[in-house]
Amino acid sequence: AQKITQTQPGMFVQEKEAVTLDCTYDTSDPSYGLFWYKQPSSGEMIFLIYQGSYDQQNATEGRYSLNFQKARKSANLVISASQLGDSAMYFCAFRSGAGSYQLTFGKGTKLSVIP
């Protein structure tokens, strides 16, 4: 079974600064996808960014970018110019490129943005 690890239970960042949230995964599949979701205190999971294992470039979506290092099996989320509204739980998720394509989530990182 795939394993996904988020080693930072909590992170603090100053408003307008950049922050990196770590995510590592363990798989022998050649084809897979990595997702990042944001979960505010309201509880809804919000999709942020996707990286495919065969993508040549790191994914970017506005202030979000993914630092994908395939050989190290890491897919870190970088948030630039942090805003107070970025305070939330952030989950990394792995999806195999075969089978049922189910998502396996990490335990999450709680990000707090300080004014």
Place this chain on the structure above:
Amino acid sequence: EAGVAQSPRYKIIEKRQSVAFWCNPISGHATLYWYQQILGQGPKLLIQFQNNGVVDDSQLPKDRFSAERLKGVDSTLKIQPAKLEDSAVYLCASSFRTSGRYEQFFGPGTRLTVL
């Protein structure tokens, strides 16, 4: 475009009682997922439907949990009888496709408390 709808938002029951949750996915999304999210953890997949057929229910405690997706649209998840450890947020998600960069869209969740 309307998002994934879930009801109720909150439910409090006593152990050994039964409870049911309802989910209406985004129109046109063939795949529907039910997740259980225990406090402090990432969501865990319980069951995945493709149209009205089950794709993956390997992590569904079938002695007490059941789910159906009649007519391939909305879905119901039932717990009977509930245990204390079932206290969690139950998230429903849907996606247009399961593979590639098609993300899952999540509903607001149902917070279940079992006393």
